[in-house]
Amino acid sequence: MAVINCPSCKKKISDKANACSHCGLSLQALDTDKIANLAKVNRINQAQRLMNYSFIAMLLFCGGFLFMFWDNVEQGTWQYLLAMTSTIIGFILYIVIRIRLLFFKRQK
Ligand SMILES: [Zn+2]
Numbered sequence: 001m002a003v004i005n006c007p008s009c010k011k012k013i014s015d016k017a018n019a020c021s022h023c024g025l026s027l028q029a030l031d032t033d034k035i036a037n038l039a040k041v042n043r044i045n046q047a048q049r050l051m052n053y054s055f056i057a058m059l060l061f062c063g064g065f066l067f068m069f070w071d072n073v074e075q076g077t078w079q080y081l082l083a084m085t086s087t088i089i090g091f092i093l094y095i096v097i098r099i100r101l102l103f104f105k106r107q108k
Contacts, residue, residue, distance in 0.1 A: 007035045008042075047104060054097040061090030 004015045007030065009023040019026045064086030067073065073080045 007038045010042075047101070050097055050101050050104065054094055054101065057090050057093035057097055059090070060086050061094060064088075064090060 002015045003012050005011070006013050006020040006022060006025060006027075008025040009020065011020070011022040013020050013022070013027075018028050064083040068080065068083040068087065071079070073083055
């Protein structure tokens with residue numbers, strides 16, 4: 001008996017199991033075509049999730065940035081700290097997600 005990863009939820013299951021004990025996916029009905037298809041759908045979902053994260057990061061960055069300059073926030077106030085933190089976190093997050101997306105698109 002070997003342990004394999006469920007093609008749908010990626011959790012570890014026995015290769016002798018008829019269905020995944022985590023997500024209930026029937027393994028007997030699966031052929032290689034379906035498995036390839038599931039993998040493709042998973043990749044698309046993952047890419048979509050990364051895009052959503054990068055969008056949130058962008059919002060954080062722009063929000064903090066605009067808040068700081070539009071409202072003329074004074075240095076040392078909590079608003080300034082908040083805007084600064086939001087800008088920095090948004091910027092770092094955005095870069096990290098973009099790099100992950102780049103690597104993600106490269107691997108086949
Ligand atoms: Zn599963």
